Amino acid sequence: MDLRQLEYFQMVGKLRSITRAAEQLHVSQSTVTLAIQKLEDSLAIQLFDRSQKQFSLTTEGQVFLQSVADILNRLQDATAEIQKYRQLQKGTIKVGVPPMIGSFLFPEILAQFTLLYPQLQLSIIEESSFALRQLLERGELDLGIVNLYQPTLLLETIRITTEEIVACLPLKHPMANRTTIDMKDLQNEQFILFKEGAYNRHVILEECKRHGFAPNILLSSDQIETIKGLVIKGVGISFLIRAVTRQNSDFAAIHLSNPLHLQFGLAWKKDRYLSKAAQAFIKFITEIICPPNTIR
Known part of the structure; x- marks a missing residue:
């Protein structure tokens, strides 16, 4: 059984004529006849009553025609759906x-x-x-x-x-007016960092290690606004990329004297x-x- 056989069967079932079906399908009558015969052989059942001059569906053929119509409609819908994906409409x-x-x-x-x-x-x-x-x-x-x-x-x-990492300090912090700041000057501060797995955190910890100290990590969070809010309230300091801080004037964003960047x-x-x-x-x-x- 193949798709073409189903299409030919549906057309013959609809028109009750192999001749008219062949004309609609733009194929020869023998092609349609052979397709119907092969379909009946594969199903081991007779789909058409050939005792009359005009083809008529058997009871089994009527049931099968309904199923074939559903199959072909679903296939048409599926094809249309895939076309939407191909054409970036969905x-x-x-x-x-x-x-x-x-x-x-x-x-x-x-x-x-x-x-x-x-x-x-x-x-x-x-x-x-x-x-x-x-x-x-x-x-x-x-x-x-x-x-x-x-x-x-x-x-x-x-x-x-590529974005630069800057130190974020409360506005009232003694070092808030600096244009640059060295990491070693921050060793006694309480750090607010991203959670484990964030590369920003890894970079900061490595820089602290390079300056010979392990920071006092007060809190870890993945929420940018939470980190900003805690810095603003003076709970601790943090490190964010410059682009995140540009629209904020509620805390100081200071360049590190040894610049750090993230790509x-x-x-x-x-x-x-x-x-x-x-x-x-x-x-x-x-x-x-x-x-x-x-x-x-």
């Missing part, structure tokens, strides 16, 4: 975003992408870069925006932006199938957001 992209990117860069990316592809939906998962890398490597995400701190053979990446990029698993929607997002990032020559 689709969902599962994208992972770390907290800091989610607070400043991703809203701009999302707004521009939505203007270009209003029919596509982005499903956002917010996790640390380390967690997102694992999800990408396991194939549980289509794409992810991650810190490019360590090359990996499993992921393809495109660099999006963010779009990543996806090398051997994972990418939908048309995911390919469109990568193309969008490559052509509109990224600097040239940044695909690794």
